[in-house]
Amino acid sequence: MKFNDAIIGVFLIIFAIIEILYARTFPTLFGQQFGPSEFPILIGIGLAFCGAVLIMRGLRLRYKNAIVGGALVSVGEWIESNAAITNFALVLLSILFFILAVDDVGFVITSFLILALLFKRFGNSFATSMIGAAIMTGATKYLFGFWLLVPLPVGQFGL
């Protein structure tokens, strides 16, 4: 989703104001007039400046009715394809599923399910998807779990 620069500029300014106000609550260093708030405040000022320039730029483009930047919000070509939207959502949901399930279900089952689903969705045959998911899960478990000694969760099923 593409936003006109003016909208991004407004967002940056709002973010900068909130960030500066919050940073001002930080204490100063002992015996000094400054402290941990100084640097975030400078960053906030910089972001607000960038936001102001982007607003001017966005409005100028809109005023000129240019092809790019003319609309306040425009969608990329991919949004028009249902397949692309589904694929996009599936990748994000897969990561969310990993975050929510891996500790309870275990790494092996979680990874296998994610891989099998994505392999199949991206156009591989059922058999290729299953075999590919099993091999990849096994190889990753071996590389990280056994070789690099990463404590991959085993979950309630011990896998």
Add this chain to the structure above:
Amino acid sequence: MVDPFFVALELVFQPYVLLVIVCSGAFGLLVGSIPGLTATMATALLVPVTFFMDPIPAIAAIVTTVATAIFAGDIPGALLRIPGTPASAAYCDEAFAMTRKGQASKALGVGLVCSVIGGLLGSAVLMAATSTLADFAFKFSSFEYFWLACLGLSCAVIVSTGSVIKGFASLLIGLFISTIGIDLMSGHPRFTFGSIELLGGVSFIPAMIGMFAISEILRFVATADHVRPQIPHQRVTSVFEGVGSVLSKYRWNLLRGSSLGALIGVLPGAGADIAAWVAYAVSKRTSKEKEKFGDGHAEGLVDASAANNAGLSGAWVPALVFGIPGDSVTAIAIGVLYMKGMNPGPMIFLENPQILNAVFIIFFVANLVLLPLGYLAIRLSTQMLKIPARMLMPAILLFCLVGSFAITNSVYGVIVMLVMGVLAFAMEENGFPIAPTILGIVLGGMLEEMFLSSMIKSDGNFLEFFSRPIAASLGVLTIAVWVYPIMTSIKGNITGQNRL
């Protein structure tokens, strides 16, 4: 006392390190030869593994992967007209034109040998420049480091492609992310909102995996049209045939491309991509056969493919001497060095000279290993290009998930990866470059530390930042870099070409 160079030789020429170099080389060639997967992404995917290694093999893995990935980008460029990495984009058309003339082997052979020679010359420049600059760096105090970091970051934004103001915003976002967590000077938590995990800051490696790998996967799946590219029916066999005569004819181009690449690499943010574009443009402008460019002429190929590999070494000069990365890959490498407790900067010359020498040796070895591995990759190129992306992308996603998990040993790393991946995707969709964000995350801590140290020394008087000659020069230069886009914007408004 044993000379650090010999200690370094012993550190590098161990079977384990050499095995890591060969494996990383093969990995780099594979990732680089697949269109859409960049050298930075290869590094991002590799870092979780290097996390568990000693410093020398970790650095060896990063250096070799990038050197080989940058060359491997030439393979799909020459055979399919799709550059494997952005660094190959400059001469992709030229190489493909050679393929159309039935000279695919020659194009790839010239690219390989020039990459190796460029990489070796760049390594020599790295060795010479760091030693010279280190003496200079010892004179630096926090004032100089503050301005140098500002200058480096600002230059990285200015030379990046696209809108300068969006580049600055991207950098500031990175700097903001670096402030999350406990402030080391006061011990006060900032922007953590009660989260215990955020107290340690945003974990760098998951953030980087998200920004470079997850955003790439999202972009891939958002492109609905996944047509498998047609590989030309051309035997790629006699790789080195005719390469000798090309190199003999264009030996000065080779030297010029390498030097130019190493010099451009030193500039923060410029890196191998810009080095290749500049070298190709210089080659075309100064050539006696300008009319042949674009029609499968090897001259530009010699300049540019030497330049991009030489640029890799150049980027390590500011990284090692000042701790300021030249591009996103060296930013990642610096992050790894910090994690290993080896803070880059002039002190590394005193405290860890053997590590420094080992880095130089690794650069030479990595570029030498590129020759046989690159030859093998060219011979297997038609097979490698047949690997379907529909199999690769889910596998890369799993690698990202496990890699991020491995750094924090919890799903916190995966959450950071997801958030940063979505942020990077949204930023790129709206024309914000993401490399400045990574530079900001890496350098933010050092920049703030230098800023506050200087503020304490000067008792809050900002004019003291200009009180020392080198600091004043760097400060004025930095301000000039900030003012430059504003001036060009005003000029652009008059001429109608505003890049701000």
